[in-house]
Amino acid sequence: MLAFALRRLTQLLVTAIISSFLLFVVTEFSPGTVSRQILGPYALPNQVALLDQKLGLSQSLPQRYVNWLSVLVGLKANPLGDPSLKLDLSDSRGDRYFGNFGYSLMFKQPVRDVLAGPLENSALLGAVAMAFIVPLSLLIGILAGANAGTQLDRLLSTGCLIVTSIPEYAAGVILLTIFVSYLNWLPGTSPLLATEQWSIASQLVLPAAVLTLATVGYVARIVRASMADTMTKPYVRTALLKGLTKRRIVTRHVIRNGMIPPMTVLLLQINWLVGGVVVCESIFAYPGVGRLLLQAGLFGDLALVQTITLLSLAIAAVTQLLADISYVALNPRVRLT
Amino acid sequence: MSPLLQIENLSLVYGADQVVRDLSFTIGRGESFGLVGESGSGKSSVANVIIGDLPRIASARGSISYDGIDLLGASREQLRALRGRRIGFVQQDPGASLNPTMRIGRQLLEALEQSDAPVAGRKERAAEMLSRVGFDNPGTIMARYPHQISGGQQQRVMIAMALLPQPDLILLDEPTSGLDVTVEAAVIKLIAELRTQFGTSLLFISHNLNLVAKACDRVGVLYAGDLVEEAPAGSVFENPRHPYTQGLVKCLPGQSAVLLPIRGHVPSPDERGPGCLFASRCEHHLAGLCDAPFDAVTLDRAHRVRCTRLADIPPFARQAGAPEARSLDGAPPAITIRQLRKSYPASGGDLFVANDDIDLDIRQGEILGLVGESGSGKSTLAKIIAGFDVATSGTIMVGGTDIAKLPVRKRNRALLRQVQMVFQNPDSTLNPTHTIGWALGRAIRKLEVGSGDLSPLGTRVRELLGLVALLPALGSRKPKALSGGQRQRVAIARALAGQPRLLLADECVSALDVSVQAAIIELLQDIRTRTGTAILFIGHDLPLVRQISDRIVVLFRGKPMEVGSASQVYSLPLHPYTEALLSGQNDSEEPKKTTAVSSTQAVGGCPYVQRCGRVIGDICRTHAPEYQQAASGHQIYCHIRPEELLRMQSQLGPKNVA
Incomplete structure (x- = not known):
């Protein structure tokens, strides 16, 4: 296990160096x-x-x-x-x-100082969104997959497909229209400055909802496919033939095996949530990394663009390492390699 | 006393397809009933309907009564309560039937969860059951994951799991398919033992008539969903009455001198009429009489036959004697293998030797049988000859070229056409998106070089189809429209496109039904005679290999232990390993992995020494034997002289120390 972790860590380092060089080349040629x-x-x-x-x-x-x-x-x-x-x-x-990371020419400040605040904000938004995405997509995926082919499955799968196909900006505008224009329950922008009318928490609701909607459908469908596939495995039939109840079959035999493939996809979402939420942050004027990236790109602030992209790369590498480790933890067959 | 399981007039329909028709049989308490049938006969569906696990489109009529409970009318909850506790089930493919992410101990304990057994002693009970199915170290096994034990051990665990809640009936659905022959024999022995120990009733479902007859009291033969014959296990071989059963026995290698395949094919659901379903293949078929519905005829209390012309069916006559052997001693070799060695790096810097200095000639027009347990290096040899792998050292000469280290990508056309291969599973060797004609045409274009044959491609395709006895019209079909046997014929035709010098047939009939298998064997023999192609026939079914081969090589851990003509090796097995293999006493169940490791430590002695029952002293452990000539063309790899081996066999009887 230690050797495995060390080998993966070395691979991570090599990946980081190669990708940083490619990134450097691409931005230098702009x-x-x-x-x-x-x-x-x-x-x-x-x-x-x-x-x-x-x-x-x-x-x-x-x-x-x-x-x-x-x-x-x-x-x-x-x-x-x-x-x-x-x-x-x-x-x-x-x-x-x-x-x-150098100086941001746009802000005339070190990149670190420019990035600190937005990074924190993006992490907050990402964490809140993940807190909904993970349980929701697992719940929907497992429910649909364990009852594959039934009315419930069709209902959930269709729902997921519809939600996935709504683009972020459309979801943002729809939610804005309903909850801001008509109902006036929530603020239309989320600058994360507490006002008398809108608390910070209330400002997080809509951006987090848009991100959740954009992701849940997709992840849930992947989880469903994997669960449905696991349900047809002979060992699940063994459990049925032992006389176990369906609930026990699903919780003991299906979920762990069925979670192995979707784990990677789930962790990939973190990557996107922290570095790539450009559209959603722009709609809600959310002071996060995505919006900063857009500004930096438009201005041509090379150091800032490079740093943000490098950060995304680092997060991607780390989440994939986590995915590999969780894969090993879930699957005893690969434990020795 | 009423029987434990009573099935009456059961009909099972999947959508519009009739799967089982008017089936009736009973299983008494402590009795074992075997259900035999070829693929598509509906045998597994019978097990599934008993346990109440059917696809959604299925509907069943008739009645199944288990200990007074009506199973077809039972609620889901009632059925669930019966599963495991009252009716056990052992599935095929034990490797896939165990949850890979759960320790064996926990999976075993789950079987007791629904029972009334006190929670405190369950672990001990599970351990005790494991030792009763033949594990010396139940504690260790329980702490393992399924992938850490061998296939045979996995199936023992599955059987222990089914036995744990002490059910009255266990359904075994092809419990040994996918297992090695030697392991299969051990599992069948275990099942037979346990039945006497526990008094559990068994429903044993298999495609293998031999196995079923060995493990059961009574046997039912299922054909296209009809129970055509039901008889005591002995009578099925001795006195089969239904034309289908008679045909089936004649297809079995080892039962008669010549294999006689059953012509025709199993009727597809839309071809099935109200009368006898075997009619289309039956030589006793009488139009009108056989096509009308009828009832089964009872010969005596235990023997029932579903044939309306039973009185006119002649009693079963078998052609006794051994298969005819051909001697090809004078023929020039098609390929010559010298000092062929293949080793792989194993853990701990050791080498795993898959092929150990093999010297072998395959003569032109000869069928050479290669037998040995799994892991003996049979397939490795075929792979190296075919070029899917390269040898570590040694030579394989094909017409002046050494191909031992020439991977298939580097072989030129002329070499490629010399050696062709037929694979085990015809379902996955043909591209499903192309027609048969396209696949064969491509093989012809790829393999035929400047033969001066200018006949159009279509003609050549038809010739090839004719060579394997298929209708030319099949050329325009896609693989999925063909039966398994037809697909294997196409695969053989493809390999023959370049008129190869050598055809490699690696387990090429083991995925096929017995009746189809016999026809393919017949075809291979016919092709050999007509085209002069040499065939290396690799198989695990010993009677079958004997049936087809002229000469036989017995491989153990990559080394030929005995080489001789089919009759020499089978009637007069000299080498202790051949002797053990043929007597079916070869208990090769060693824990996975250690097999590989110990085989790397061939410390210079005989590779078979650890399992040999005839070790004569330290010389077996320290010195590698020389090949000894027992008779013309009959060689053994042993220190003991052939005469001495014969004397040992007659004195001590077969004895084997694992």
């Missing part, structure tokens, strides 16, 4: 360099070249990647923070520290 952005559209080409020189941007691609990585792990100072450039960028943590 139009408009950092120097051009700093100097503005009217700067002369030789001025741009001079700044490129100072920032180390004229070096080769692998060299730039190494520079970027060195800044990230705290071996080098970020050239943008050099006071002689008069960019007015400074970092309260000093110029060398582990996890230095």
